Amino acid sequence: MKAERDVPSSTRADGEPDADVVARIHRGEVGALGLLYDRYAADVRRVVARLGVASADVDDVVQVTFLDVLAAAARYDGRASAKSWLVGLAVMHVRRRRRGLGRLAARVAAWGREPRPPVVTPEDGAAIDEEVARVQRALDALSPKKREVIVLVAIEGMSGEEAASILGVPVATVWTRLHHARRELVDAVFEEES
């Protein structure tokens, strides 16, 4: 809990601990929300996109996630870095949106598949090789639960404990899901070439 407070929470020069920033948000200081946004919006946005939210909706999910902070700040547990906490809020919104979209699935299917985000800057474009394209397709084909653990642990590098807390499941469940998800991905990406 509060014991982590002396861990550096941010490399920013202002150095105010995340927990203090969240406390100020709790007191109604909207400017502190801007500070939190500056620190973590890019992380939240990246996770939301990797969880498979359509590119047109990513910014909206990021917005509602940070707006959630106004109410959720009261429940902040004092952890040194707010990143995993924010990612947890974002995951809830991604799930909610997915459920809502499920009801629209038939209509969406009629419109055709959402185009992928404009892939990357030209100089990176050459690096987008066939293997990455296969991994992207395989990731898109995973079930939402498997995708969550892949994104949080395998891509974002979170610990099993962090992921478990974000996803609301026991750590063992994280490892099990991760194992099955990796097997699916490996099968899809590598078996077809060998």
Add this chain to the structure above:
Amino acid sequence: MTRDRCERTWQVEALEDGRLEDNDRASLERHLPTCAACTRAKERLASLHEALRRIPHDEPAELDRRRARAELLARANGAVVAPRRGRPWRLALVAAVLVAVAGLLVGRRAALPSRGGEAAPRFEVTDVASADYTTTREGAMSGVTLRSGRASFQVDRVAPGARFVVRVPDGEVEVRGTRFVVDVAGGRTRAVEVSEGVVEVRVAGFTGVLRAGERWPAAAAAASGAGGPGPAVTAEPSGVTTNDAPPSSALAAPPTAPAAWSASPASSTAVAALPSAPAAAPSAATSAPAPPAASTVAAAPAAVTAPSASSSAADGAGVRFGQAVQSYRAGDYGEAERRFTAFVRDYPGDSRAEDAMFLVADGRARRGDERGAKAAALEYLRRYPDGLRAPAARRLAGAP
């Protein structure tokens, strides 16, 4: 060396995830070079993770990021303010103006003593000669809404839980017991300078802390913040206001006047709809090289109160911008355009260059030169796509 199967292959994944005890890890690391299956599993896992991390994700452009940030804070402000006040912010602001008028002081010194029991910080506003501002207090919070001009603030120590906030058109400055100067022109904050204590600045997309002796911006004024407020409230060039004569119209307005600040000829003109409002006054509140306002309290030495937002602009810039504004106000749009254009050429980094470019377009429109206005508006938009005048410039450019 089995080809495809090994009963330890599952440990490879646990190793990757850091779940193996020291003994098991050492043992597996000894095993790996001897086992093709485990080695292959390890390599595949590594290249899977590497490929996963290379999946591209688009980063928003900086401008989009700033827009999104401004939108978030605007929505958050609504979320925070609305429930507490029970009505929209705009209405609340009207109420705040009334409070301020009632509290407006005699003479030039604006001292608001705390009412008994309330923890709202005590503060004093000085140097208000060119400032268009209102004061507010609510519960443990007090503050000033500064629409344009320059004012010095001295704030007593702020008790825990209490707040003192200066709202500016493009953000806010929050205080923890200090002395500081805020300078606003054309709907934008030009400078915040701290002579004592600490303030937090949240303006135009910037968030940071200033300590004694520090100022924002440090160098030439940054481009205007994203999602800035709409029509700017601007002031006359401050040369119009003599510093020793109390800006009586502002301060001696009858307390019943609901909008003392807009009724005051010397203090400000609300620009409702650029470019149609003919009285549109460009932001020149701090640009004319008026001598630093004589402060009744020596809260801020002249060197500190001198506008610093435009470090590229020596006094010459202020004079020249002021002259261009005078031509513009006199209706001599041709001369105004020459002067604004020269100003932009000579002081491209000055924060007023943005206004100057816009006023060229606006002046052409007033002369009936629609095509010229459109071209100038497009030029403005090219340079300041996110500028304070962008909505008006888009109208001039004929864009939707």
